[in-house]
Amino acid sequence: MIRLLIVDDHPIVRGGLRDTFADAEDIVVVGEAGDGAEGVARAKALAADVVLMDLRMPGTDGVAATAILREEAPNARVLILTTFDGESDVLPAIEAGAFGYLLKDALPEELARAVRAAARGESVLAPSVTQHLMGQVRRPGAGTLTDRERQVLQLVANGSSNREAAAALFIGEASIKTHLQHIYDKFGVRDRASAVAEGYRRRLLT
Amino acid sequence: MIRLLIVDDHPIVRGGLRDTFADAEDIVVVGEAGDGAEGVARAKALAADVVLMDLRMPGTDGVAATAILREEAPNARVLILTTFDGESDVLPAIEAGAFGYLLKDALPEELARAVRAAARGESVLAPSVTQHLMGQVRRPGAGTLTDRERQVLQLVANGSSNREAAAALFIGEASIKTHLQHIYDKFGVRDRASAVAEGYRRRLLT
DNA sequence: TCGCGTCTCCACCGTTCGGTGGACCGCCGG
């Protein structure tokens, strides 16, 4: 019998998931949690085998909770279940130790299969996620901005001139220009406006 | 008895919603749909009183479906139910004729109350939505770009200089500059980079 | 230990951009 814990901040989604596993005779939902911290606590207290975890949650989010669980309850296999197939969250989640990454589009049967696979220690990825993951591995580094570059781009998107961005980061204007040049190179663009656009398209900016 | 139709592309969410209304004796879920077009068809066929509609769906999205329903089934009251409290979707949805705008954070009881209110012809808005709506009404028209301005902004986001954008639209460079100035005024920004950022935030750009 | 990546900074130059204050036209609605 697989002991399953559901972690999602939406009561409706929790209800739907609980329902989904009601028919599965080899899976029992041992508990629910509404945020990451609660999820970690319950996973330990209830000795969950598999944790179905939402990514976007108030407070401790899914990635952080997954990382904590890897440390404190290594027996619990985490399955990420999210609405977004946006590229940005996949890698952090997997780095944090998630066993799978599923989309909420998934059919109930797919979910049950994924839970069983995770319980066996196998990995399950949604097709679109697999594709994206391959794309990442293929170009290691390229197309990824450094932390500093992201900061600069965010400031520029918020209306900072080079001078203002420099002041905000306590560095020289020349450094801002260098960072921007590197961003242009990585994105294949020629000016700050399209760099900002590309930043939004790659979901690096909010 | 209130006849309720659920329109959402996620089976899990549909299941959770169906569950939510199982207890309500004055509400009966008469059907479900997985996209906007299907939702419109079912709303008409099933004579739904209230339609609980997700915004983000493949194909016909919630806003489009709402607009069609206003035309073809004016008796059906549409309640938008979405994960995002992002500013961008509220106005289009309400303009399209939605009776309410709720977030999926809502508790089951709140949902039931909202459905009953909509059936009575009242409007229900999530608190954060109300706040945003007031902010919008305060500046009527301001913040909306004209078609031409959107075209210019899109070109700029794609890396065009003023000269290139002018060539693309077969107008003079001076006109591009004028359009950009108007965009800056409307957005409250000072340069093209942050105008592009604002364009993405308002979901005017893709 | 030796690279490689990251972050920092410099100078110079041409080009582009942003700000301002206009102007004219066509169209629609009061």
Next chain:
DNA sequence: CCGGCGGTCCACCGAACGGTGGAGACGCGA
């Protein structure tokens, strides 16, 4: 019928930006 809005265009100026080609310092991993 006239005002407002959207679209087009003009000139001028200073400031900011983009391009180039460097360079030194640090830390991490091979």
